[in-house]
Structure formats: structure tokens, C-alpha cells
Amino acid sequence: MRLLLLGNTGQLGWELERTLAALGELNACDYPAIDLADSNNLRQIIRDCQPDLIINAAAYTTVDRAETEPDLANAINSIAPAIIAEEALHFRSAFIHFSTDYVFDGLKGAPYLESDPPNPLGVYGRTKLAGEQAVQQIGGAYLILRTSWVYSLRRDSFVNKVLGWARTQPTLKLVTDQVSGPTWARMLAEITSHLSVLASKDSFGWFSEHHGLFHLAGSGYCSRFEWGQQVLQLDPHKEQQIVHELLPALTAEFPTPARRPLFSALNCDRFFQTFHLHMPEWKFALKLAMEMV
Ligand SMILES: NC(=O)c1ccc[n+]([C@@H]2O[C@H](COP(=O)([O-])OP(=O)(O)OC[C@H]3O[C@@H](n4cnc5c(N)ncnc54)[C@H](OP(=O)(O)O)[C@@H]3O)[C@@H](O)[C@H]2O)c1
Secondary structure, eight states, rough: EEEEEEEETHHHHHHHHHHGGGGGGEEOTTTTTTTTTHHHHHHHHHEEEEEEEEEEEEOOTTTTTTTTTTHHHHIIIIIIIHHHHHHHHHHHEEEEEEGGGGGSSSSSOBBTTTTTTTOOOOHHHHHHHHHHHHHHHHHHEEEEEOSEEEOOOOOOOHHHHHHHHHHHSEEEEEEESSSEEEEEHHHHHHHHHHHHTTTTTHHHHHHHHHHHEEEEBEEEEEEEHHHHHHHHHHHTTTGOOEHHHHHHOOOGSSOOOSOOOOOOOOHHHHHHHHOOOOOHHHHHHHHHHHOOO
């Protein structure tokens, strides 16, 4: 199987490169070798590769900066997925794309289903939603995996931020009113890789049969406060922490350029019922991830 992975240095992409490498001939690239904002460059890379499966882990993910760079966010998050979907259909390639819980406004009060109406609060969520809709409209052998609160220990994730703050600040304030499902990039990459194995004999046919939009995030949900609390407890180098007080706070105390949904946990039952694979509980995944600190 020939695979094309776009965005192999991001949190998820880095893990994907490692899990997908065993499945066949893997071409992995990232900015600047590939620029998702440059349609010609993107089309050429896909045409040169003619892969059986394209996995797009690249995205404009800087939620606050997107508010002042809407055109760039739109090019990367909306237009590029549409181009990938068009080329994929042309070359009979299967296509796995990732999206976000930030397509929702967070007002439902219960985990979101795929059938719930999206209503993004900011540019990032709006551009990711437009990307989803474009891929769905073009059709083909695609899978859109909506996930939430992705972290890895390699990049500047919430987990690394909490560890950093705990080593430099005596008091830490974390919000209790933002709730979702923390998702370890490695687990998401491994499930993506399992799907690719299931499809490997005829990826276009298999993904055509199973195409659609699915929620896939760490099982269960928590507030950022609870997440941070677990990070501090699981930190294998507690002796380096100087924090002695973890205080609950509200989102309103930390104004940011972009509004974020308050409760954006995803209900992932549809993914499990379809593929018989599921993400482990977020606390279990975090425990495994923290063994690498
Ligand atoms: N992070 C989260 O909490 C979260 C939550 C829900 C959904 N998601 C979705 O999950 C997917 C993976 O997210 P992630 O956390 O792994 O993101 P990430 O760590 O920010 O990685 C994104 C990758 O895209 C690359 N990229 C940015 N602009 C590009 C361009 N013009 N051309 C080519 N590559 C470009 C980045 O390169 P540089 O590093 O050089 O900029 C980076 O390697 C994305 O679709 C994201 O929307 C993420």
C-alpha cells in the first residue's frame, strides 16, 4: 500500500509517521516541503505520489491567532481538504481527515453526536467545519475523524504547559468550566493505523463502504482543572514541582481572542459500533503518556 501523510511533524502527524511506517510505502511531508495554503503545490504532491491512502494531519491549529488570520486558516483548514478530497477521488485514493470538537458551541450540556448541529464560535472552528463540509460534498472514500483536546509530550501541549507551570509557579489556576475529552495523539494515531490495516487490501473500496464523519476522542471527559490535577499527580518528577496550590478558575477570568466552547465532549459510540475499536479512558491514556516524561 502506498500512503501519503501530510503534516508529519505535528502532534498527531509525528505519531502517525511511526505507526503507519509498517504498512507499506510511506511518503510523509510537512511545511515547507508541502504548503497546504498553496493549491498547486498540494495537487502536485498528490499527483506525484498517487497514493492508495492519504492521511491529512496538517491543519492551522492556532485557535487564537486564527481570529486575525482568517484567510490563511481558511486556506489550510477549508480549501486544502477540498483539494485533497478532489485529488483523492480522481486517483481512487482513500482519504482520512481530522476535525475538531470546536465545530460545536458547547451549549448542549451532554456529549455531542455526529448528528448534532454544529455552531462554531470562532474562526478555527468555522474553517474546520467548512473543510468537513467540502470533503463530504466531494464524496469518495473518505473518513472524517472529529477529535478533541489532542496532546503529545513532544510539542507545546496543555500537558507540557501544566508541567512547565508547576516547575515555575507556586500557585496554578486552571479552569473548571471548559470540559472535553483529552486525547493522546499516540492513541489516535494507533487507531488510525488499525483502520488502515483493516482497509489495506482495497483501501478505496473499504473506505467507500465505511465513509463518513465519526467522533473519536479519549473516552470520558473532564474539565481542564481535573486534567491538570491528574497531570500533577502522575508527574514522575514531582520533586521538580514548586507548585503548592492548584486553584479552580473560570474561563471568563482569562480573556482570549477566540471564544471556546465550554462543554464540547464527543460521543464516540458510532465509531465503536462501526469499527469495533475504541479509545481507552482518558486517565488511562494519560498515565501511559506520563511514563514518558
Ligand atoms: N490540538 C488539538 O487540541 C486538537 C483538537 C481537536 C482536533 N484537532 C485536529 O487534529 C489534527 C491534528 O492536530 P495536531 O494537534 O496534531 O496539530 P499540530 O500539532 O498543530 O500540527 C499541525 C501540523 O500542520 C502543519 N501545518 C500548518 N500549516 C501548514 C501548511 N500551510 N502546510 C503544511 N503543513 C502545515 C504544522 O506545521 P508547523 O508545525 O510547521 O506549523 C504541523 O506540523 C488537526 O486536524 C486538528 O485540527 C486538534
